[in-house]
Amino acid sequence: MEQTRKMQRTIIGYIPAESPMYALHPVARLILFLATGLLPLFIEAPEYNVLFIIIIFFMLKYSHVNLSRLKIFLPMMITVGIIINLTYFFFPINTEEGLIIFSIGRFNAHFHSFMWAMSIYIRIIALLLASIFYFSTNRERDILVGFRTLGFPFIVSYFFGLILRSAGIFLEDYAIIREAEQARGLDVRNLSFGGKVKHFSMYLVPLFTLSIRKCEDISIGLFSKGTELSGKVDGKKRPDYLKHKMKLQRTDKWIIATIIAASLAVVYFDLVVDSFSLENAWLYRTLRHTWFNL
Amino acid sequence: MEKSKIIEVKDLVFCYPDGTKAIEDISIDFYDGEFIAFIGTNGCGKTTFSKCLNGILKATSGTIKVNGIDVVHTKDCTELVKNIGYVFQNPDHQLFNNNIYDEIAYAPRNLRIPEDEVKQRVTEAAAIAGVTPEVFEEHPFFQVKGIRQRIAIASILSLRPKVIIVDEPTTGQDYKQSIEVMEFLKMLNEKHGHTIIIITHEMDIVAEYAKRVVVMTGGRVLSEGSVQEVFAQTELLEKANIKPPQVTRLAQRLESVGFDNNIISPEKMFEQWRQLAKQPVGK
Numbered sequence: 001m002e003q004t005r006k007m008q009r010t011i012i013g014y015i016p017a018e019s020p021m022y023a024l025h026p027v028a029r030l031i032l033f034l035a036t037g038l039l040p041l042f043i044e045a046p047e048y049n050v051l052f053i054i055i056i057f058f059m060l061k062y063s064h065v066n067l068s069r070l071k072i073f074l075p076m077m078i079t080v081g082i083i084i085n086l087t088y089f090f091f092p093i094n095t096e097e098g099l100i101i102f103s104i105g106r107f108n109a110h111f112h113s114f115m116w117a118m119s120i121y122i123r124i125i126a127l128l129l130a131s132i133f134y135f136s137t138n139r140e141r142d143i144l145v146g147f148r149t150l151g152f153p154f155i156v157s158y159f160f161g162l163i164l165r166s167a168g169i170f171l172e173d174y175a176i177i178r179e180a181e182q183a184r185g186l187d188v189r190n191l192s193f194g195g196k197v198k199h200f201s202m203y204l205v206p207l208f209t210l211s212i213r214k215c216e217d218i219s220i221g222l223f224s225k226g227t228e229l230s231g232k233v234d235g236k237k238r239p240d241y242l243k244h245k246m247k248l249q250r251t252d253k254w255i256i257a258t259i260i261a262a263s264l265a266v267v268y269f270d271l272v273v274d275s276f277s278l279e280n281a282w283l284y285r286t287l288r289h290t291w292f293n294l
Numbered sequence: 295m296e297k298s299k300i301i302e303v304k305d306l307v308f309c310y311p312d313g314t315k316a317i318e319d320i321s322i323d324f325y326d327g328e329f330i331a332f333i334g335t336n337g338c339g340k341t342t343f344s345k346c347l348n349g350i351l352k353a354t355s356g357t358i359k360v361n362g363i364d365v366v367h368t369k370d371c372t373e374l375v376k377n378i379g380y381v382f383q384n385p386d387h388q389l390f391n392n393n394i395y396d397e398i399a400y401a402p403r404n405l406r407i408p409e410d411e412v413k414q415r416v417t418e419a420a421a422i423a424g425v426t427p428e429v430f431e432e433h434p435f436f437q438v439k440g441i442r443q444r445i446a447i448a449s450i451l452s453l454r455p456k457v458i459i460v461d462e463p464t465t466g467q468d469y470k471q472s473i474e475v476m477e478f479l480k481m482l483n484e485k486h487g488h489t490i491i492i493i494t495h496e497m498d499i500v501a502e503y504a505k506r507v508v509v510m511t512g513g514r515v516l517s518e519g520s521v522q523e524v525f526a527q528t529e530l531l532e533k534a535n536i537k538p539p540q541v542t543r544l545a546q547r548l549e550s551v552g553f554d555n556n557i558i559s560p561e562k563m564f565e566q567w568r569q570l571a572k573q574p575v576g577k
Contacts, residue, residue: 007312014311173387179350180388184401184449185375202390209435210386 011135011143011164012171013069021063021137025252030146033134035259040126042270045281046115049122056129065136073132075193081121088117099292111288119278140164145246154230154238162218166211173210177203297325300457300489301347301378306356308339308346308513316342318513320356324491326456329483331500331521332493334510335535340493341383343510344459347491348378361456372405379450383461385442386435394420394437394445395430401453415452422486423448424478440471447478457489458482464496472496476503501525501539501558509534522556 006017015021021029036056040049060067092113099111138146140161147157178188181199188196230238269275278284288294301324308317316339324330332340345351347358349365358365361377368374382388391397398416407415420427423444429437434445443463450458460479464472480503482488494500500507500521507524509517511534517524525531525538528546537543538558545557545566552570557563 009312176382176384176387177390179345180382181390182350182371183348183375183380183382184388185372185404185453187371205392205435206386206388206390213386 008139010137010139011168012132013066013136015066015137016064019064019137023251024255025149025246025248026138026142026146027149027248028252028255029134029138029142030150031256031259033130035263036130036133037127039263039266040123040130042266043123043276044119044278045276045283046119046122047281047283048276049119049126052126053122053129056126056133060129060133060136063133063137065133069136070132073128077125077128080124084117084121084124085114088113099288099294101291111291115278115284115287119281140168148240149246149248166215169214170207170211173207174203177206297327299323300326300328300361302357302359303347304357306343306346306358307354308342308351309354310342316513317346317353320513320515322508322515322518324457324489326489327483327487328489329480329503329505330489330491330508331504331506332491332508332510333495333497333500333534333536334516338510338534339513340510341461342513344380344461344491344493347457348380348459349374350380375401375453375455376405377455378457378459379453379455381443381447381450381458381460381463383465385439385446388446388449389434389442392433393431394425394434397434397445398425398448398452401449405453412452415454419448419451422451422478422482440467440474443467443475444478451482455488457491459491459493461493462495463492464494464499472499479503497525497537497539501542509536511535521558525558526556528555 007014008017008019008022024032036052036059040052043049043052057067060070089109090107092108092110093116094112095108095110097110097112101109101111101114103109143164144157144161147160148154181188186199188199191199266276270277274280303323304321306317306320307315309315320343332344334340342351346353347360347365349358349368349371353366356366360374363374363377365374389397391400395416398419399412402412402415417427420430425441425444425448429441434442437445447458447460458479463475463479467475476499479490479492483490492499492504504521507518507521508515509524509531516534517527517530525542526546528538531538538546541560541563542556542558545553545563546555549555552573553563553566557566
């Protein structure tokens, strides 16, 4: 088959084969993901996490990820936002201050609860976008090489590899099932949100049945190959072809060092200086002053 | 009487998101009531081409018309599915209702057809597909593969499409089941007038059931014509890594003693052998 623009299939999409991300060693990409995904959890101040989100958007653009694909995550982002806000509305925290933004019946929207919900939501979105970035720019093998290079035990990387493969098979089956629905006259685009949810639940029957059948096939396959879940074969260290093939370059080492230094700085400023707490956040203080003149 | 065109394909090109050009400049017409087989090696574009025909995959460029409907540009898939149905290779991908009745009724209900007519269509499609009403309340997933395949076909038949595409109808089935499915498709073609397109690797099935063959390689149509015409093109088939049925190959080896090179059935081979045997030696 002839190729037009060469694209590389990743866990959740395609990016051009010449994407700058491929210049980096998988372990550098894994550490970048861990930093962008985990650091927002140390930061309560929403404005810093918004900054993180902007940085991730720049990275998505720089890596030539098709940003229109983010649309499919919108329903999830909205649902998470609604659930978190409702939770903090009905089960508020730090109510002793008595700063109430509005009331519905006997329920009050407390300022601190509202800000805390916002902080958690933005952290989750930052984590979600970091995950989308990572899985949009990496293949299964890149992730496994990253794991093995970092010294994760064979069994951990092997199970993670199986999970990723199952996710890929699941998404492939999902796409075929949607095609089958379209072939029977259902255009999902014309459905209401409720209709889409109802139809998604219908997909679960074939998806789970197919997954169970495939899980059984995989386990039989592993058994028939005499798979041992150990990092050693016949007492010797298990050979690793891909790990041997991909070597860390000087650029990778610099990037890893920079990310680790930046991460340590964030942890230091959070735990020792308390720079990223919600109460010290600029947005928190500004809104508190604007709404309550405090 | 000249048959009318049911599918018109012109300069069709399709590229996958990874940049692979799966279909390259295909122009071909299909006629009402034909029984067509798409053959070729894995990855030659048979399935992609057939998915383009019913709009599941949107062509990158070119035009496809099915019964006058512009498949490439139409946004309304409901009109399209009334004309062309697609049965997937694995029935498990297209069964998602909790009972067989709802499964067969699913497509007509999507078209907002009144429930009385839906019932009529389900009964009719199930009868044609050999699915008895006694199993209507059972879950489609707990049937054997042959029955699941029939339910999948019935769920498309209830749309009453003019064209039915069946992707590898005999894969994973034993000889008896394969013959049953193919006889069923033959009946749909001959008795009910459906145009049938099958995608297959089984040349014996092609020789026995198809009336026209499309040979594909590298996303292009390498050759097309009647089964006899195509199977007689030995060099061309070799290029596409396709072996004609054994009986055809035997006849081709015996061409020097008077056999035709396009024999596709043992019956025809035997008949010609008898004719040749009656001729005086040396003629």
